[in-house]
Amino acid sequence: MSDDWRAGGFGLYVHWPFCQSKCPYCDFNSHVVANVDQTRWATALASEITRYREETGPRVLQSIFFGGGTPSLMAPETVATVMEAARAAWPTVNELEVTLEANPTSVEAGRFAGYRDAGVNRVSMGVQALNDTDLRRLGRMHTVAEAQTAFDVARNVFERVSFDLIYARQDQDAAAWEAELREALSMAIDHLSLYQLTIEDGTVFGARHAVGHLRGLPDEDRAADMWDITQEVCAAAGMPSYEISNHARPGAESKHNLLYWKTGDYVGVGPGAHGRLTLGEQRFSTEAARMPGEWLSAVESRGSAEIARDELTTEDRLAELLLMGMRLRSGVDLSRARAFGWSPDVASELEANRLVTISNDHIAVTDQGRPILNAVLRELLA
Numbered sequence: 001m002s003d004d005w006r007a008g009g010f011g012l013y014v015h016w017p018f019c020q021s022k023c024p025y026c027d028f029n030s031h032v033v034a035n036v037d038q039t040r041w042a043t044a045l046a047s048e049i050t051r052y053r054e055e056t057g058p059r060v061l062q063s064i065f066f067g068g069g070t071p072s073l074m075a076p077e078t079v080a081t082v083m084e085a086a087r088a089a090w091p092t093v094n095e096l097e098v099t100l101e102a103n104p105t106s107v108e109a110g111r112f113a114g115y116r117d118a119g120v121n122r123v124s125m126g127v128q129a130l131n132d133t134d135l136r137r138l139g140r141m142h143t144v145a146e147a148q149t150a151f152d153v154a155r156n157v158f159e160r161v162s163f164d165l166i167y168a169r170q171d172q173d174a175a176a177w178e179a180e181l182r183e184a185l186s187m188a189i190d191h192l193s194l195y196q197l198t199i200e201d202g203t204v205f206g207a208r209h210a211v212g213h214l215r216g217l218p219d220e221d222r223a224a225d226m227w228d229i230t231q232e233v234c235a236a237a238g239m240p241s242y243e244i245s246n247h248a249r250p251g252a253e254s255k256h257n258l259l260y261w262k263t264g265d266y267v268g269v270g271p272g273a274h275g276r277l278t279l280g281e282q283r284f285s286t287e288a289a290r291m292p293g294e295w296l297s298a299v300e301s302r303g304s305a306e307i308a309r310d311e312l313t314t315e316d317r318l319a320e321l322l323l324m325g326m327r328l329r330s331g332v333d334l335s336r337a338r339a340f341g342w343s344p345d346v347a348s349e350l351e352a353n354r355l356v357t358i359s360n361d362h363i364a365v366t367d368q369g370r371p372i373l374n375a376v377l378r379e380l381l382a
Contacts, residue, residue: 001317001339005278008264010056011063011256012086014045015270016071017292020105021141030069031292042078044299046085048269048288051304053089055279056267061090063097063256066120072102076114083119097255099124104142104150112157122160122254124193125151130180134169151187160252162191167230168223169197170216177226178233185237190252194230195245196223227371244327244373261324263317271295271305276312283312314340322380326373331357331364350379 019030064086066079079100086092099122100115112123127147129135135143142150154161165184167177184192199214208214218226234240239247243261246254259266268275268286271294275286287308289295298305312320318340325332334344344363350356355369355376369376 001283001314002278002281004317004336004339005263005265005276005283007333007336008259008262009062009255010059010090010264011065011259011266012049012061013256013266013268013270013273013275014064014066014071014082015268015273015288016066016068016074017271018073019068019070020073020103021139033292036073038075038078040296040300042075042081044296044305045078045082045269047299047303048305049082049085049089049267052267052269052275052277056090056265056277059090059265061086061092061096062264063259064099065256066098066100068101070103071100072107072111072115074100076111076118079115079120080118087119097122099254099256101126102150102154104147107150107153112153116157121158122162123154123158124254125154125161125163127151127163127184128166129169130165130183131176134172137170138166148187155189159189160191161189162193162254163188164193164195166195166197167226168218170214172218172226174222174225174229178229181230181233185234185239188239190239191246191248191254192234192239193246194234196227224371231367231370240329241370242329244370258328261328263321263324269305283317285310285312318342319381323377326363326365326377326380329364331362334358334361334363337363346382347380350376356380 017031018036019032021032064083066074066082071079083098096119098120100120101124103126107125115123125147128138128140130144130147132143151161151163163184165180167181181194197217199217231241234247239249241247242253243257246257248254263276265276265278265283267277268288271288271292272290273288277284277286285308286306288305289298289307295305318337321332321336321340322342337344344358347356347358347363350369351358354366355372357364357366365373365376
């Protein structure tokens with residue numbers, strides 16, 4: 001089990017917590033501030049990378065992901081400093097995937113060229129809707145026209161560009177979503193992330209929903225229709241889902257996200273960043289201080305912003321393997337699950353009901369089971 005992480009690989013996640021505004025549906029660790037000392041932050045992020053290198057040893061780095069927040073608010077020089085630290089810390093694969101998340105409001109050609117020169121080779125854009133009314137409802141600061149312009153800028157700078165859309169929005173029906181999805185596919189290069197709107201506690205939308213002020217959300221049947229349309233239209237366009245919410249042309253899947261879903265190891269640096277590290281015979285979850293000021297002060301004063309490190313039990317690791325891996329169309333390697341003491345016999349009834357398939361030493365959710373994945377997972381983990 002000490003080598004199990006190798007099935008997923010090794011990556012680096014960098015969290016940039018700052019945004020221009022806080023979206024009402026967002027429960028990520030993001031903060032709106034007027035000014036950021038980019039030099040201090042670049043130095044601190046590089047310091048954390050170096051600290052983790054001392055623990056992991058000379059592993060081969062397969063992917064880097066700049067998430068947030070809004071990483072496209074980072075100065076290209078900040079990204080370059082982080083990239084230099086990562087390359088100094090670990091040898092990399094020849095085709096290292098380096099993704100940076102961007103909002104259309106923070107896109108400019110010069111900045112994107114700077115990211116490319118620093119080593120970024122893939123951009124994921126938070127478009128979220130191709131409808132100006134819904135963009136305003138979602139608290140987005142860009143228009144559809146601005147999003148399309150930003151996408152064109154990104155496409156001219158990077159070979160790999162993905163973007164996100166949210167569906168099952170207020171007052172949205174299946175026909176409107178299908179039309180929007182077809183427009184998105186006409187723009188897309190090779191990857192789309194398509195998420196159903198979920199109302200999270202602790203968000204503005206969560207508070208509105210609790211008092212009945214978030215009207216027009218589709219019921220379960222209408223949302224299910226939109227799910228079906230998403231699968232059918234994307235597959236017909238040559239971008240089938242390889243994960244519950246992610247669609248790609250063959251070979252264009254996100255390597256970094258696959259690392260998560262295959263439960264590889266990854267270092268997480270930045271405020272609130274989580275990580276998974278296998279050290280010797282043990283695997284740990286790590287967590288950094290959440291508030292930006294606290295995180296920066298901790299790195300500068302005591303050389304570490306880590307606030308929690310918990311050893312994962314065999315049961316924890318099995319649960320993560322199934323919870324993450326069953327999101328993938330390819331499913332979970334049964335030899336890995338068996339190593340944690342799990343038997344596919346518990347899935348016999350699910351297989352009989354055609355909700356999972358067990359073949360070629362893999363267990364995977366069927367098209368029939370994917371819309372009810374949570375229920376399937378409850379049975380597998382019972």
